[in-house]
Amino acid sequence: MLPDVWTLYRRMLFSRRFEEAVHRLWDAGLISAEMHLSMGEEGIVAGVLDHLQPGDALALDHRGTAPLLMHGIDPERLLRECLGQEDGLCNGWGGHMHLFSREHLAASSGIVGASGPAAVGFALAAQHLRPGHLAVAFFGEGAVNQGMLMESFNLAVAWKLPVVFVCKDNGWAIYTPRERAISTPLIDRAAGFGLHTTSVDGRDVTAVWEAARDAQTRAREGRGPSFLHARCVHLEGHLLGDPLVRAVRQPLREIAPVFGPMLRAVTRRQGAPVRQRLGPLREVGTRGNRLVSSQRASDDDPLVWTRKQLTGESDRLSTLEAEVTAQVNDIVARVQPE
Amino acid sequence: MPTKTYADAIDDAIAQAMQADERVVIWGEDLDMIRRNLYVRFGAERVRCTPISEGAFVGAGVTAAMGGLRPIVELLLVDFAGVAMDAILNHAAKIEAFSGGQWPVPLVIRAGCGGGYGDGGQHQQALWGWLAHIPGLTVVVPSTPADAGGLMLAAIEHDGPVIFLEHKLLSTVWREGLGRLGRSTVTFDVPPDGEKGPVPRTWMPLPFGQAAVRREGRDLTIVSVSLGVHRALAAAGELAADGVQAGVIDLRTVTPLDVSTVRDAVKRSGRLLVVDEDYQGFGLSGELAAVVLEGGIACRYARVCTQTTIPFARHLEEQTLPNVPRIVAAARDLLRA
Numbered sequence: 305m306l307p308d309v310w311t312l313y314r315r316m317l318f319s320r321r322f323e324e325a326v327h328r329l330w331d332a333g334l335i336s337a338e339m340h341l342s343m344g345e346e347g348i349v350a351g352v353l354d355h356l357q358p359g360d361a362l363a364l365d366h367r368g369t370a371p372l373l374m375h376g377i378d379p380e381r382l383l384r385e386c387l388g389q390e391d392g393l394c395n396g397w398g399g400h401m402h403l404f405s406r407e408h409l410a411a412s413s414g415i416v417g418a419s420g421p422a423a424v425g426f427a428l429a430a431q432h433l434r435p436g437h438l439a440v441a442f443f444g445e446g447a448v449n450q451g452m453l454m455e456s457f458n459l460a461v462a463w464k465l466p467v468v469f470v471c472k473d474n475g476w477a478i479y480t481p482r483e484r485a486i487s488t489p490l491i492d493r494a495a496g497f498g499l500h501t502t503s504v505d506g507r508d509v510t511a512v513w514e515a516a517r518d519a520q521t522r523a524r525e526g527r528g529p530s531f532l533h534a535r536c537v538h539l540e541g542h543l544l545g546d547p548l549v550r551a552v553r554q555p556l557r558e559i560a561p562v563f564g565p566m567l568r569a570v571t572r573r574q575g576a577p578v579r580q581r582l583g584p585l586r587e588v589g590t591r592g593n594r595l596v597s598s599q600r601a602s603d604d605d606p607l608v609w610t611r612k613q614l615t616g617e618s619d620r621l622s623t624l625e626a627e628v629t630a631q632v633n634d635i636v637a638r639v640q641p642e
Numbered sequence: 643m644p645t646k647t648y649a650d651a652i653d654d655a656i657a658q659a660m661q662a663d664e665r666v667v668i669w670g671e672d673l674d675m676i677r678r679n680l681y682v683r684f685g686a687e688r689v690r691c692t693p694i695s696e697g698a699f700v701g702a703g704v705t706a707a708m709g710g711l712r713p714i715v716e717l718l719l720v721d722f723a724g725v726a727m728d729a730i731l732n733h734a735a736k737i738e739a740f741s742g743g744q745w746p747v748p749l750v751i752r753a754g755c756g757g758g759y760g761d762g763g764q765h766q767q768a769l770w771g772w773l774a775h776i777p778g779l780t781v782v783v784p785s786t787p788a789d790a791g792g793l794m795l796a797a798i799e800h801d802g803p804v805i806f807l808e809h810k811l812l813s814t815v816w817r818e819g820l821g822r823l824g825r826s827t828v829t830f831d832v833p834p835d836g837e838k839g840p841v842p843r844t845w846m847p848l849p850f851g852q853a854a855v856r857r858e859g860r861d862l863t864i865v866s867v868s869l870g871v872h873r874a875l876a877a878a879g880e881l882a883a884d885g886v887q888a889g890v891i892d893l894r895t896v897t898p899l900d901v902s903t904v905r906d907a908v909k910r911s912g913r914l915l916v917v918d919e920d921y922q923g924f925g926l927s928g929e930l931a932a933v934v935l936e937g938g939i940a941c942r943y944a945r946v947c948t949q950t951t952i953p954f955a956r957h958l959e960e961q962t963l964p965n966v967p968r969i970v971a972a973a974r975d976l977l978r979a
């Protein structure tokens with residue numbers, strides 16, 4: 305069986321257009337503080353969520369918009385929540401890191417690693433009350449060093465719970481590269497807990513879809529939890545206004561605020577001899593460059609990948625794209641304050 | 643006197659301590675970026691980047707301190723203490739007592755706290771009263787650059803565990819990094835004296851448990867910490883226009899609590915108003931009422947605190963956190979009777 309790539313592409317594109325609108329509203333100062341987008345993760349999210357049924361639960365991290373949209377949450381209420389409006393999904397109380405829909409059994413957290421225990425509890429409730437249903441946990445690769453997530457892997461295996469743990473691995477936890485924080489391949493670590501494991505390329509929605517189909521079948525049939533590892537990039541950096549992304553995109557304006565303090569540090573009184581300070585300085589600069597360049601390549605964009613499979617029917621594709629854009633524009637027009 | 647920002651003052655005091663004492667080592671997530679000015683000067687061995695493992699790296703701070711280091715462990719935001727609470731509650735705070743006083747834990751836990759920039763209720767808590775509730779912990783909550791640097795140095799030199807909380811509206815690093823993020827389209831109500839101010843050329847440790855009287859006033863005593871001190875001062879300014887003399891006391895440390903300064907002022911004014919960004923129930927505001935009563939002082943009492951989970955929406959958040967109109971209204975009520 306193969307997925308309906310047209311449907312998946314429509315969902316991915318809807319999420320992308322929606323988050324582009326979020327980006328504009330955030331730039332305009334209408335969304336406050338941090339905003340972590342799912343841009344770049346859409347292939348993973350679409351491939352996994354296509355298998356969910358009403359009664360399945362969703363445990364999310366700080367990048368909840370794409371999963372909620374693809375899980376059928378009303379996009380208008382979601383956008384109103386991001387704007388802090390009183391008729392938002394959570395009446396303006398949650399904001400983008402704390403999105404909840406009881407009706408959809410979907411819960412988010414801004415605490416890294418918290419989606420692990422959340423999924424275990426949802427799965428336990430399903431085992432008792434909704435046999436055949438499951439819980440999905442989404443988290444980044446940075447979360448796998450959080451004890452509560454590791455304990456959740458073990459608990460899910462010990463109790464043979466219907467959980468699908470989905471690791472969206474962009475290789476970075478803010479400015480920490482994966483290899484500096486994680487000693488062994490993630491997949492080995494998960495296997496060490498007794499989880500059924502698969503690794504896929506998160507740009508390839510079909511590959512994700514197939515891996516997720518197997519994981520969810522195991523869960524529904526009572527064969528226990530799985531770990532699905534999928535690589536991705538974050539096209540807008542860690543969060544909107546990411547200082548490193550700003551420094552690269554608008555060097556004239558942004559280099560001084562971002563790197564100024566560091567350059568001044570070279571000459572400050574206390575500390576190692578100036579010669580020895582250049583090493584750490586160079587190291588941070590190089591890493592910043594690597595981080596930003598790794599997050600911008602269009603070959604890594606799951607939408608570009610998926611779209612390539614559909615260009616054979618160019619009329620159908622342009623109709624779809626025009627429809628999605630119009631839908632999102634409509635929503636934005638409805639929610640935008642004067 | 644030179645001036646410095648609140649954020650720079652703290653880093654500067656840390657640099658002075660690191661220069662003077664090899665045992666001062668700091669760690670936390672992404673410190674090579676967040677504290678890049680210390681990282682470049684002191685290198686990767688003394689400014690260490692951790693994985694996202696608060697339970698382990700705060701717990702390790704406890705025994706690293708017992709083993710002879712003077713660690714400063716950064717939690718980023720005090721909200722994340724939730725993940726590290728066992729190390730704080732059951733270990734850092736207790737080992738000196740358990741060991742019969744033989745084994746102190748000279749650990750500093752540094753974290754951003756507080757709201758006012760729209761980041762939601764899991765990233766904007768104050769929690770100083772919640773932490774101060776635990777015997778064995780010193781909880782430092784500075785409101786100015788000079789206090790921030792001086793108290794940080796004292797925290798590093800102190801032979802017990804200290805929680806050092808810097809308010810994110812006062813710290814340019816946090817406010818710009820979590821709130822503004824390069825935008826000119828957002829605004830924050832930042833008290834200029836809290837963000838930037840005069841600092842000594844060389845840092846000297848400031849004593850714990852010594853409140854600062856920021857403003858004298860015979861009609862009413864407002865007691866606060868951190869950002870709340872600036873809100874209280876603004877309110878006192880408004881009240882002065884009506885001829886009301888409101889005094890403002892900045893506690894500077896929640897524990898140890900400067901009981902005598904508070905009692906002396908309240909004895910004279912007969913009115914105590916607590917402004918506390920931490921949660922209202924079972925916390926600092928109630929504690930202040932208790933110590934005044936225990937001192938045999940009869941007074942009128944009111945408080946302006948955070949009563950609920952902090953809502954995300956800016957307009958709801960504004961009503962939830964203590965603000966100047968709420969303080970002025972509470973003061974007027976106290977004066978009426």
Ligand SMILES: Cc1ncc(C[n+]2csc(CCOP(=O)(O)OP(=O)(O)O)c2C)c(N)n1
Nearest residue numbers: 414415416444445446447476477478722725
């Ligand atoms: C317990 C806790 N510690 C630290 C943070 C700050 N923080 C937010 S996101 C993040 C990085 C997460 O990395 P990863 O899990 O890989 O997710 P990504 O952002 O890359 O999607 C950190 C450290 C937090 N929110 N919660």
Ligand SMILES: [Mg+2]
Nearest residue numbers: 444445476477
């Ligand atoms: Mg990551």
